[in-house]
Structures are given as C-alpha cells and as structure tokens.
Amino acid sequence: MIPVQGVENQTIAVLGLGRSGRATVAALAAGGANVVVWDDGADTREEAAQEGMKVVDLTRDAHWDGISALITSPGIPHLYPRPHPVIAKACELGVPVDNDIGLFFRSFASREWEDFDTAPRVIAVTGSNGKSTTTALIHHILRESGRPTQMGGNIGTGVLSLDPAHDGEVVVLELSSYQTDLARALTPDIAVFTNLSPDHLDRHGGPGGYFAAKRRLFAEGGPDRAIIGVDEPEGRYLAGQLAMAPQDDRVIRISSGQKLERFGWSVFARKGFLSEYRKGRQIASIDLREVTGLPGEHNHQNAAAAYAAVRAVNIPPREIERAFHSFQGLPHRSQTVAEIDGIRWVNDSKATNVDAAAKALTAFKRIRWIAGGMGKDGGIEALSPYLDEVVKAYFIGHSARDFALQAGRIPHDVLGTMDEAVARAAAEAQPGETVLLAPAAASFDQYPNFEKRGEHFTALVLALTS
Template sequence: MIPVTTLKDRRVAVFGLGGSGRVSVDALIAGGAKVVAFDDRAETVEKAKAEGVPTGDLKDEDWTTFAALVLAPGVPLTHPHPHWSVLRAEAAGVPVIGDVELFARERRAHCPQAPFVAITGTNGKSTTTALIAHMLEAVGRSVGLGGNIGTAVLSLPALSGGRNYVVECSSYQIDLAPSLNPSIGVLLNLAPDHLDRHGTMENYAAVKRRLVAGSDVAVIGVDDRMSSDIADALAQAGRRVIRISNRFPLAEGVYAAGTRILEADNATQTEVADLAGIASLRGAHNAQNAATAVAVCRALGVPAAKLKAALASFPGLKHRMEPVARLGRVHFINDSKATNADAAARALASFERIYWIAGGRPKSDGIAALSDYFPKIVRAYLIGEAAKGFADTLGGAVDHVDAGTLEAAVAMAATDAERDGAGEIAVLLSPACASFDQYANFEARGDAFRAAVAAYLESRNKLTQKGVA
C-alpha cells in the first residue's frame, strides 16, 4: 500500500466505498488523515462500519472542515449532473479529487524520481498498459501495475525510485486528478465514448488531453484527427512528443508497417520487432499497442535489442481478442471488452471470414460506422437490447439472426462455422455494446462466452464419441 501522507492530520471526506474507495480510505488512514467515509447504499455503509471504517453521513457534516473530497471514479462529477456530494464540496470550496490524484501527490512529495507511466485512450489502454508492464518486467525492471486495469493505484507497493509505476487511467480518473504529471503520458486514440459522463466529444477529448499535457514525455497515437491535433499543439508548445501510428510511416516516432514495428529517428527507420506469429498481438490495433509499448520502453532507456523477445512473450489479456478455443479451422475469439463500435472495428479488421456475435446495451454511436467490415461477416448473431437496432443497420447487407442469448448465439455460430468450408474462420464475440442488459460487466459476459464455447465443444465431443457427428 502507498500511505497518503500529504493529507496528514486533515479531515477528508470519501464518497464511494467500492474497491478503489475502500483502498483510498485505508491509504488515507495509514498516512494520518482523519477520514469520514460514506456511500449512497446503506448496506455498503453498514458493512464498512462493521469492518472498522470511520463512516458518517456526509449530508450532516460541516463541509468547510474538509481538506478534500475523495470521490470514487464511478460517481458523476459533471454529467449528466453532479452528484450531491460534489455540489456540497464545491459550495464549500473543497477540492474534489480521486485516488490517482492522491498517488500523483505522494509521488511528487516523496519519490519524484520513480518512473510513472500513465496510459489512456478510448480503446486499447488495458492491453497497452499490461504490455508495457510485461515488457519492463521481461527486461528486468521492477514494476507496479495498477489503476483502471483492476488494481487500485494506492494498493501498489510503496513508492520506490527503483520501481516503474504503470497505471491505466480512465477519463473518469483523469477528471479527478487535476495535478496529474506522469513521467510518460500515453494517449492512444480518441473516439466517441462515455459522452453521458462528459457531455460532448470535445469535453471528453479535453479530459484525455490533460494526461499527456501534464507529462514530461507525451506518447500520442496520431491516427485520428483529435489525437493528432493534440500531438501537434503540444509539440508546438515545446513539449517532447513521440508520435505513434499503425496507418502510415513517420519521420520521427514509432510506427507499424503491417506486422513490423519500426522506430524512426531523423527519417532513419530501424525495425524493432515483427509481430507475425504472436497470437496475443494479432491485428492492426495491437500493432498500435505494440508500437506504443516500444516507444515507452525506449523512452525509459530500454535497449531496442531487448524488446523483440519481450513482445513475443506477452500472454495477452482476457476478454481482449482472446483466443479461447480452436476447432479445426474455426477460432473462437472472446473480445467482450469491445463495448463500442470503434473497439469492435479493430476485431473485425483482424479476421477475413467472421461469424459475429454482437449486441447488448447499445451506445449512441451504433454500428453504422462498421459498414466497411460487413463483407467479412458471413452471419451476425444478435443479442440483448441492441438486437433490433443492429438488425435494422445490417439490413440486407449482412445475413443476421436475433439469437436472444449469448449461449444460443454461440451454439448457432459454432454450428454454422463448422459447416463453412472456406479457409480460416472466426466465431467472434465483439459486442460493440455495454453488457449491462444481461451481465454485470464485460468480464462476466466474456466468461459466459468461454463457458458457452466449452459447453458446445463438450457436447460435440460426446456426439463424436457416439458416432453421431
């Protein structure tokens, strides 16, 4: 744990007692702060109180006595409207911050020499964060991996100058970290997402920009216009910027040419690695992730010669283009993390013949933007609340069926794919939707896909043994 000493002896309100909220409470107490913790769910407050957490109804508190409100990232800060605790804090002039801000303050106060890599972007940030951490560990660096990837940042090992802190940051976390200043800030890309929480695309982009604007070195993907404009503006302001692309060569930066990752310096290109045959880094989107990881490692002083083996040993992440099974020419791919069209596009671009499982709770962008990939889709199996809307978009361009449930979709897609005699085939779960209509989160949806594939294969094996199949 990283004790939060920068608020020692100060009164601090904490709202939200989920995973990161509870860790924030413990870290604040360990650092000597006087905490009052609360949550809108009475049962959560009672459980925390029984476990020794200093709770109190923040509605009854004198907010002028608080030095800060530490807000859980899932609690609305601005849109669709500020949470009541935010309004109370603002009325009293109390800063509203989050756990990433507390981490940044502690690092500045006690260990500014500790390398701090912060990664954000609409898509690919978890894979890139994990890949950077893996590569650094593979070359012998000590690493603390956390943030939005699943480990609360304040639960990482104590600050040390010899440890590299690699932290995934969501837009919600950046919004609560006004003084965020990583050694290396990464912005992968920008596409419409979380607009219910930020109001407009411009607001969303402005939040993401803050992460790289506050960094010593900004590593920025330049394949979308908004990110490219951010890179140009920072460079013009005299900041050190390393550009990344998987669409075109760069005179300076790191880019992907097919499966090859090249480092460009003064218009001289040097191949660092070839991703061909690395299943965990399949597809153009993973080429961007790999190019970004290479750029970060090089900025941290890792010799280029050591990076090829580090990339090749990356095991990948669950629910992100994850190969879960293979049946002859049929590959079963779990891409449950693809909760918007832009993320699904990356998966659809990675295969040539696809039986696509899509749907869930739709987002505002829909799937019309995926039309360029429709010729690759042999048949689509639609699930959840989005089924009708997706069917309307697919129209006569793609054969499709309303499968209803994920389990039914897997059985139908697997059966159809087995009967397909053409080349390599993907049964691909890449929903382009949130999961909340049928599952608690994308992880639960991905686990259900894995279970459904296993059930189908087991049933098929039994039939084969009986001589039926």
C-alpha cells in the same frame, strides 16, 4: 499500500466507498489523517460504520467544520451534467476537492528513494480506446524484460493499494478521463495518449471538455516524454502544443496507418509492420502479423504506444519483440481462446458497440461471426462496409431478429443463446476460419455484464476440447 503524505492530523472527508474509496480511507489513515466518510447508499454507510469508519452526513453544513479536503471517487460527477451535492457543498465552502490519483502522485516518492540506485518511474496511459491493452502490454514487456513493475489505476489494483516502490521500478497506470479531470497532482515521467473518440460527453460537458480532461495529464503533468497518437486531429494538436519543433524528441508520435518519418522520434505500424524512426532514420522494425495477442490495426496502434513507452525506459527492440509474442491479450478484447482443428476462436465480448465490432471484423479473415444482445440505436447497419470477411453470422439475444434484417447478403442464422451459436459454429466452421464473438450490443438481456458473456463463450469453447 502507499500512505498519503502531508495529511497528518488533518480531517479529510472521503465521498464514495467503492474499491477506490475504501483504499483511499486506508491510505489516508496510514498517513495520520482523521478520516470521515459518506456514501449515498444507506447499506454502504452502515457497513462502513460497522467496520469502524467515522460516517458523517456531508450533506449538512454543520459537519464541515475542520474538514481540510474532500476526496471523491472518480465515478461521482463533480461538474457535469451537475455536481454531486456534497462536491457542490465543498466548492461553496472553499474546501479543496481531489481524488486518489492526485493523492498518489503527491505521495508516491518517499525518503527511501534516496538509497535507490535508480529512481522509480511512472508511465500513465490515457485515451478513448486501447488504454487497458496498452497498459497491460507495457507492464508485460517490462516484466518479461526483468524490470520490477506494478500495474494499477483504472485496471487491476487501485493506485493507493499499490506497494511502495522498489529500486528501479516502473509503475504503469491506466487513467480514465474521470480520473485525470479532477486530480490536483499529475506528474508521470512518461504519459501516453492513445486516441480520441466521442465518449462520456455528458460527464465532460461535450467533446471539448472530454479532450481537456485527457489533455490535463500532459499540460498539468509536464512528463519527460509524451507519447501521442496522431491519427485524430486532437492528437496532432496535442503533439504540436507539446513539441518545440518537429524534431523535438521529447514528443514521440505514434500511428496505425500513417508513415511518420520527419519527426525527431516516431513509432508507427503499417501493413502489419511496426517501425521506429529517429531523426528521419529507421532504427528498428517488428513484424506484427504473427503476433496472435495483438490482431488488427487497432491493436497495432496499441503495440506502437507500448513500444514507444518502453523504449523511453531503455528496453531494447529485440526484448520488446519477444514480449509481444508472449502477450496473450486481455480477456474479452480480441482474445484468442483456443485453436481447435485449425479453427481459431476469439472472444471480443468487449465489442459492445458497432465501432468496436468494426475493428474486430477487420482484424481477421474468413469469419464466423457471433453477434447480438441488447442492440443500440441503428443496430448493425453501420457495419455493412466491414462484413466482406464474414462467411456466416449467428445472431443471438434480444436483437437477433433486428440484426438479421440488417445483415444484408451475408448468410446468417437467428438463434436464441450463446450455447446454440457456439454449437452451430462448431459444427459448420472449417479449418482456417475464425469464430469471432464481437456482439455489437450490450449484454444485459442475458448477462449482467460483458465479462460474464465472454466467460460463458470461453467456457463453451474450452468444452469443445474435452
């Protein structure tokens, strides 16, 4: 745990008692604060009271006397589409509102650092897609290189539940727009922006607000190095705002598909090869085509971002390349589950929409495609340009028949369940083919979440080996 600094003897309110909220309560108490809590759920409030937390009704003015700050969980709206009533009350009363990310950045450094040979550093990763994979890959490379490292934030451990830093440690954080939007302190040493696509627009009041939430990590934080994906206009704009000139190597531009040779420092992936350039000269190259844990152009962009981040903390290219090959990927994201009799089985259950499914469908050759579930508006019609490598499709779940009507010329079966799809694909697949679960649909017709769907697929595949 990281005790929160600067709160001794202050009364701090915490709104929301999920994972991050409970960790925040503990970290504030460890820092000497008098903590009061509130949650919209009556059962959660009762459980908190039984655990010894001081529950007060923050919807009532009388309970705000003496409260010096409100700490809110990231999932609770603070502005759009409308502020939560407790946050609105705090703003009305002039009580500062923060979140656990802000508390982390103001509390991570400690007096113990004076005895360290090498100051700990923080790498923070944000963007629309690839944040989790990029964060996990950076952490993996650091660990494989022998550097002390922790990972947390929007992936793994909550930031205030991390251990106090060790000498020379690198902490890697995944930060969502919900987390960066509100944090009052954002001071990473290295900040990564992967890409931008429309998401959470109601929460941020539109695309401008969404981009502004991501941009805060760089504008407010002033990182020593900014790693910026420049495959979208917003990334190019952000890189231009941060750099003093094209040769300013404090900004490392990254891309999947573009050659970036004219800048002070750049990393890009094209045609399966990653290249690092400095001041117009190539200084390293890695063949990504045989890196099984990072298939497809979208993962090559993740590889470029992670490579740039660890180069910024002086990890040599050859160590990075070795770590790439031992990276297994994250569960449910283009995850190779097994190779059986020359057939590759890939779990991309996280591909819950057509954009994500398109990326998966372009990452492999000779595909037997398992798709379906609770389809979204438009079904799979937008995927027609990405089906050239599909040998056959196996449609399951609520939208199976609708998907079949949109499948066009590709051979397909309409099936009921994952069990049937895996069994049929196993019976028909040939060596050299890939059986790909990329549903292009939500899971809620048959599973509580995409993780459970992916776990079921994985279990069925592994059962084929027994």
